[in-house]
Amino acid sequence: MSRKTIALFPEASYGAALNCVGIAQALRREGANPVFICHDGFRGVFAEYGFAEYPLPPVEEQDGGDAVDWNAFVAxxxxxxxxxxxxxxxxxxxxxxxxxxxSAAHAEAPLRQLLARLKPAAVVLDNVVMFPAIKRAGVPWVRVISCAETELPDPAVPPYLSGCASDDPAGWKTFSERYDAAVAPVHQRFNALLEDAGLPPYPVPQFLEPSPWLNLLLAPEALRHRRAEPLDPERFVFLEGCVRNEGPYEPPTFADRDDGPLVYVSFGSLGAMDTGLIERMIDVFSTLPCRFLVAVGAWRDHYRLVPDNVYLDAWFPQPSVVRQSRLFIHHGGNNSVCEALYFGVPSLVMPYCWDGHDNARRVEEAGVGRALDRYGWSPEELRAAILGLLADRTMDARLEAGAARMQSADGASVAARAILKAIAAPAR
Structure with missing residues (x-):
């Protein structure tokens, strides 16, 4: 019997890409043939895990325009x-x-041609925008919600990207009104793309609809919102995170404080360019009785004087490192939040954009970590936040119980089985 080809298409971010790797690993164990459609800048990421890749051509090869360089964009x-x-x-x-x-407009023609050539049994889309070629491909498509749960709106849930507290309806209203008005022009352009493909427009501010087949949410139980309109459990499946398998990692020997608790620091591939912030943090780290592993991306050579209790590298196998850590300092990306919870590690979240604000707020509300303003802290405040989280035994117990629940749930396998089931079922 031939294996069903499942095409996974994550957005151009390492969070979505590596989350999809976890799902693909489980699909492979279930006997499917997962392959990756990816943006050109992610060529090689999925091959490293043994998956076939189908990179979309960069924009300049299609129409003479400029590709979106996300590093330059963030800078x-x-x-x-x-x-x-x-x-x-x-x-x-x-x-x-x-x-x-x-990016969606530039990808449309090559994506349509690629899907016609691949003929997948289903497409798994981990993105924040609809690609008309996927909706018109004639096969089931699955949506992965790997940002905050707020990406799926509900009258009882704070607005997406707002960072609002759960008990601040006045703040919700202020944010929503300003947001809807501001995104209306670009949303009109997006609707023109849908209409050009013969698809109905979306209401403001929607850029992606729920799949009629299956929607996978990474949000663990500890962070979920109580919704006014409950989601259909057959069509909306919570995964309790979705952690990929990585090889083991052996922390280096530190010249100083080598017996101290291990703290892992990563602000993602884009946040690593904030070298001034990381330098300020390293100055504080040098005064603490801990070991620090700090992911600094392509800027490793920027750092000249590094204290003996701090080790810098461009990249770490994150799940393997988080498993061994006592604290994870990060930007609030959903993968980082889920991996911290999966291994029972408290989070110190210092968000800077997008759903990081929502996740930081929810981590603090759920009592599984703390949020700290990314720039407006003093050395004393950062020290107190780190030492306080390391000493919070009540939080440790809460995290340990949640980690046991998440690990037993095996979200990646749940996702794989749900995808294969959805392929055989009619759309709702």
Whole structure:
């Protein structure tokens, strides 16, 4: 019997890409043939895990335009990360949606041709925007919600990207009104893309609909919102995270404080460019009785004087490192949040954009970590936050119980089986 080809198409971010790797690993164990459609800049990421890759051609090969360089994009908007989520709407969120819609438009023709050639049994889309070619491919498509759960709106859930507290309906209203008005022009461009493909338009501010077949949510039970409109459990499946398998990692020997608790620091591939912030943090780390592993991306050579209790590298096999850590300091990306919870590790979340604000708020509300303003902290405040989380035994017990639940749930296998089941079922 031939294996069913499942095409996974994550957005151009390592969080979505590596989350999909976990699902693909489980699909392979279930006897399917998972393959990856990817943006050109992610060529090689999935092959490293043994999966076939089908990179979309960069934009300049299609129509003479410029591809979206997300590193350059973030660098241009770095100052906006000092703003509140409300003030980031015009400064960062709208330009990001413009770039996302541009990318979707540029990908449309080559994606349509690729899907016709691959003839997958299903497409798994881990993205924030609809690609018309996927909806028109004539096969089931599965949506992965790997940002915050707020990506699926509900009257009882704070607005997506707002970072609002769960008990602040006035803040929700202020954010939603400003957000809807600001994204309306780019949303109109997106609807033109849908209409050109013969698809109905979406209401503002929707850029992606729920799949009629299957929707997979990474949100663990500890962080879930109580919804006014419960989701159909047959069509909306919570995974309790979705952690990929990585090889083992042996921490280096530290010249100083080698017996101290291990703290892992990573702000993602884009957040690593914030070298000034990381330098300030390293100065504080040098005063603490801990070992620190700090992911610094392509900027390793920027750091000249590194204290003996700090080890820098471009990249770490994150699940393997988090498993051994006592604290994880990160930007609030959903993968980082889920991996911390999966291994029972408290989070110190220092968000700078997008769903990081929502996740930071929810981590603090759920009592599984703390949120700290990314820039507005003093050395004393950062020290107190780190030492306080390391000493919080009540939180440790809460995290341990949640980790046991997540690990027993095996979210990646749940996702794989749900996808294969959805292929055989009619759309709802």
């Amino acid at each position: 241009r908007h770095r100052e906006s990360f000092r703003l509140s989520p409300l003030d980031q709407i015009e400064a960062y969120v709208v330009p990001t949606w413009q770039a996302i819609v541009d």
